[in-house]
Structure formats: structure tokens, C-alpha cells
Amino acid sequence: MKKVILPLMALVMLASCGGGTSTDEKAATPVAEKPKDPAYEKGLALVAQNDCLTCHKINEPFTGPSYSQVADKYAGADAAKIKEIAEKIIKGGTGVWGSALMTPHASLSPEDAEAMVKYILLLKK
Ligand code: HEC
Structure with a gap:
């Protein structure tokens, strides 16, 4: 036993x-x-200061796609692609994720919009 x-x-x-x-x-x-890239802190601050989070959440789709979905879709984006996405944030648009509309953000500088895109892309899981 x-x-x-x-x-x-x-x-x-x-x-x-x-x-x-x-x-x-x-x-x-x-x-x-948590990523240590300097673009992360800058982009995060800008996203928080603007109206982005009224339509976007980090991990779940809301009015717009979640930022982790955006990061997955554009994983490995080069400088030209980052610029293109930044321009879309400034001009607004629709049709890539569905029929909801992203309002234009005409007062954003291209540099700030690019910093936000870089931050979003760092949210890839
Ligand atoms: C009024 C709601 C709204 C606000 C405010 C908003 N978005 Fe969006 N966003 C959307 C929608 C809806 C889409 C999907 C557009 C599409 O399907 O083409 C989108 C798409 C995106 C995309 C992906 C673009 C693409 O072509 O795949 C990024 C990046 C983005 N938003 C970032 C931002 C940032 C940064 C801000 C703040 C400056 C912001 N959004 C504010 C609604 C919004």
C-alpha cells in the first residue's frame, strides 16, 4: 500500500x-x-488627446476597427504605407472595414498622424 x-x-x-x-x-x-519604442508613447498621447477613442477601442471593434485588428492587417507596413494610412486619418474615409465612416481630422499634422499610425501598428499581438 x-x-x-x-x-x-x-x-x-x-x-x-x-x-x-x-x-x-x-x-x-x-x-x-509593453513596447519600448519612442513612437509608442508619442502616438498613445496623441490618440488620447484626439477623438480617436470615441470610435476605436484597442481590442474590440467599435464604430471603427479595433486597433489590434488594424495592426494585424498592416503588419510589416513600410514608410509609404504608413504615410497612406496617416493621410486617411487626416482626410477620413470608408470602405476598407465596412460602410462606417471615419470623420476627417483636418487639423492634424502629417507627422502627428504618422506617429499615431506607428503606435497603432505596435499594438500587434
Ligand atoms: C467617427 C468615428 C471615428 C473617429 C473619430 C476616428 N475613426 Fe478611425 N476609423 C473609423 C472607421 C469607421 C474606420 C474604417 C474605415 C474604412 O472602413 O475604410 C476607421 C479606420 C481607421 C484606421 C484604418 C484605416 C484603413 O484604411 O484601414 C486607422 C489607422 C484609424 N481609423 C485611426 C484613427 C485615429 C488615429 C483617429 C483619431 C485621430 C481615428 N481613427 C478617429 C472611425 C473613426
């Missing part, structure tokens, strides 16, 4: 220890993964 019970007890103890460790790792992950 003893020979069976001892290994069983050891297994139970191992299982409960293992569970505790993985919970700790999960809690620490979001901070560790």
Missing part, C-alpha cells in the same frame, strides 16, 4: 505548486510586454 500512496501524494503536491507559479507569471506579463 505505502508504495502506491507516496508517489500519489508527491503528484498532488507538485500539481498545486505548479498552479501557483503560472498565475504569478500571467499577472506580470502585460507590463513586461
